Structure formats: C-alpha cells, structure tokens
Amino acid sequence: MGEVEVGIIMGSKSDWPTMRHAADILDELGVAHETRIVSAHRTPDRLWSYGRDAAGRGLKVIVAGAGGAAHLPGMMASKTRVPVIGVPIQTRALSGVDSLYSIVQMPRGYPVATMAIGAAGAVNAGLMAAAILAVHDAALAMRLEAWRAALSASIPETPEEQAD
Numbered sequence: 001m002g003e004v005e006v007g008i009i010m011g012s013k014s015d016w017p018t019m020r021h022a023a024d025i026l027d028e029l030g031v032a033h034e035t036r037i038v039s040a041h042r043t044p045d046r047l048w049s050y051g052r053d054a055a056g057r058g059l060k061v062i063v064a065g066a067g068g069a070a071h072l073p074g075m076m077a078s079k080t081r082v083p084v085i086g087v088p089i090q091t092r093a094l095s096g097v098d099s100l101y102s103i104v105q106m107p108r109g110y111p112v113a114t115m116a117i118g119a120a121g122a123v124n125a126g127l128m129a130a131a132i133l134a135v136h137d138a139a140l141a142m143r144l145e146a147w148r149a150a151l152s153a154s155i156p157e158t159p160e161e162q163a164d
C-alpha cells in the first residue's frame, strides 16, 4: 500500500467495533488508510486541525462515523473540501436514527455522503471511498471489480440446499 489516502475518523473509541468494518474492507482492497478518534464535542480543536490539514496531507476521502448528536461528519465537511462519507453509529437510545438524522440533513453547500446505520454503512463507506479513488487508479478499479464479482458469485440461486 502507498501513501495514506483515506482517513477513518470516529467520535469515540466506542465507535470502533462499527468503524473497523470500513478499515477491514479497505485493507482487503489494498487501500492505505489511517484511523483516528476525533470528536466534534470532546476534541473540537483536534477536529479543526484534522480538517485544516487533510487536503494538504494528501487525504482524498474521509470516512467519519459518529453516534447520537453526530456532528463530526458535518463539521468535518465544513472544514475541508476532501469528500466526507458519514456513517451513522447505531445507538442504544434511538437505534441510530438520531445519528442518521444528525448526519444526513446537511445545509446546502456542505455535503456529506451518508451511508446506512451501523456495520453495513461502515462497509459501504469503505467501498465508496475505494470507488472514488478507483476513478483515477486502474489497479484499484480492477481489485474493486473482482471484489464485487466475488460477492455476486457467492449469492446462491435458491434459499435451500439442493439435493444431489
């Protein structure tokens, strides 16, 4: 893997069991990434400096996961032009609908590409980041095509085991 192109950030260490799915899929696809805890509420200065430096450090995509009053993806999108993919973390109190609504309703001008709630959203965020990078990376595009073909081939045609 080459230089780090994807930043995976999350509001809390408690988000890692979800966000690790984004890291895992990027590992599988050979995309270099970094992982950081950056909280909009608890570490606002860290958020600011991460966003300020993101483009200059060569980051091409940021995957941001947060739960509850999930301001991290939106605030990051306000600070950097690097595309931000938001992952709503599933919460205990409101099952992640709070996270989803906090992330998805951005005002005009500062988009966040919002994924599904929870692990599926984290996997898809990794795949979306890879797809964005693959636009200008032919080798990654081929790995992504192969990954998609393998997933497709793994889907059985019928729901039950067929007798021989």
Ligand code: RP5
Binding pocket: 010, 011, 012, 013, 014, 015, 039, 065, 066, 067, 068, 089
């Ligand atoms: C958010 O608050 C985090 O993204 C996390 O999903 C949620 C709860 O954080 P902890 O109290 O578990 O640290 O900022």
